[in-house]
Amino acid sequence: MGTQPYEHAVSVAHDVLAGVTSEQLTDATPCASWDVAALINHIVGGQHFFLSALNGTPPTESTDYAAGDYLAAFDESTSACIAGFGADGVMEQTYTLPFGAMPGAALMGLAATDTFQHAWDLAKATGQNSDLSPELARALLTQSQAAIQDSFRGPEGAPFGAEQAAPDGASDADRLAAFLGRSI
Numbered sequence: 655m656g657t658q659p660y661e662h663a664v665s666v667a668h669d670v671l672a673g674v675t676s677e678q679l680t681d682a683t684p685c686a687s688w689d690v691a692a693l694i695n696h697i698v699g700g701q702h703f704f705l706s707a708l709n710g711t712p713p714t715e716s717t718d719y720a721a722g723d724y725l726a727a728f729d730e731s732t733s734a735c736i737a738g739f740g741a742d743g744v745m746e747q748t749y750t751l752p753f754g755a756m757p758g759a760a761l762m763g764l765a766a767t768d769t770f771q772h773a774w775d776l777a778k779a780t781g782q783n784s785d786l787s788p789e790l791a792r793a794l795l796t797q798s799q800a801a802i803q804d805s806f807r808g809p810e811g812a813p814f815g816a817e818q819a820a821p822d823g824a825s826d827a828d829r830l831a832a833f834l835g836r837s838i
Contacts, residue, residue, distance in 0.1 A: 656740070657736050657739045657740045657762065659762070659763070659766040659790065659793065659794070660735070660736065660739055660762050660765050660766040660769070661736055662766070662787065662790045663766040663767070663769040663770040663773070663790065663794075664732045664735075664736070664769060666769075666770055666773050666786050666787050666790065667697060667728070667732075667769050667770065667772070667773035667776075668725070668728065668729065668732075670773040670776050670777045670780075670782055670786070671694065671697070671724065671725050671728055671776065672725055673777075673780060673782045674690060674694065674776065674780050675780075678690050678779070678780045679691040679694075679720055681779055681780065682779065683775050683776065683778070683779035684774075684775045684778050684779065684831070684836050684837070685772075685775055690720075690776065690779050690780060691718075691720035691721075692720075693772060693775055693776055693779065694719060694724050694776070695716065695717070695718060695719050695720050695724075696772060697728065697769065697772045697773070697776065698717075698719040698724055698727050698728045698731060699714075699716065699717065699719065700765075700768055700769065700772070701728065701731035701732050701734075701735050701765075701769070702714050702717075702731050704735050704738075704761065704764075704765045705731060705734050705735050705738060707749045707751050707761060708735070708738040708739070708744065708749065708758075708761070709738070710749075710750075732769075735765065739758070739761075739762045739765075743758075744758040744762075745757065745758040745759040745762065746758060746759070749761050753813070760801070763797055763801070766790075766794060767794050767797065767798055767830075767834075770786065770787075770790060770791070770794055770827075770830075771794075771830065771831065771834055773786060774786055774827050774828075774830070774831050774836075775831075775836070784825070784828065785825040785827055785828075786827045788825065788826045788827070789826075791825070791826035791827040791829070791830050792826040794830055795826060795829055795833060798830065798833055798834065799833065802814060802833075802834075807835065814834050814835045815834070815835025815836070816835055817832065817833050817834075817835065818832040818833075818835060818836060818837050818838065819832060819838075820832035820833075820838055821838060824838060
């Protein structure tokens with residue numbers, strides 16, 4: 655398995671991040687406890703989290719990426735992650751995260767899903783088109799439906815909220831968002 659799904663999610667997120675204006679940083683997002691700035695910090699910080707997992711180092715402290723050139727910070731961190739996921743043997747190696755151990759292929763799948771889903775959140779929050787990459791959204795939905803157990807769902811603090819109903823005719827990105835607990 656190559657890094658293509660993650661790279662595709664990164665490309666989608668990059669485009670959405672590039673469409674955010676400084677006037678939108680305090681706007682609400684589908685993630686109830688985060689405004690746009692906090693969501694940007696999570697998207698960029700998430701890449702550092704995945705890189706830390708790959709390197710076997712503790713995650714870095716929180717940084718306010720939204721206060722600076724968050725697009726450059728995202729590009730730098732995702733370039734390092736792509737190189738890390740592309741290294742020989744990474745997909746088969748087991749990595750320890752705060753919530754459990756997983757093989758590199760599953761970690762990359764998590765990184766792709768997290769990056770893509772939060773790009774959808776950001777697109778929704780900033781009035782951008784949220785019908786993001788239907789083919790990738792469909793693949794991530796299928797992967798998520800196979801991997802996410804009910805025990806991963808719950809109130810605030812759980813990785814995922816309760817699955818929501820997606821309306822008839824919803825895009826694949828909207829269906830993924832609903833599956834991951836977003837109200838559409």
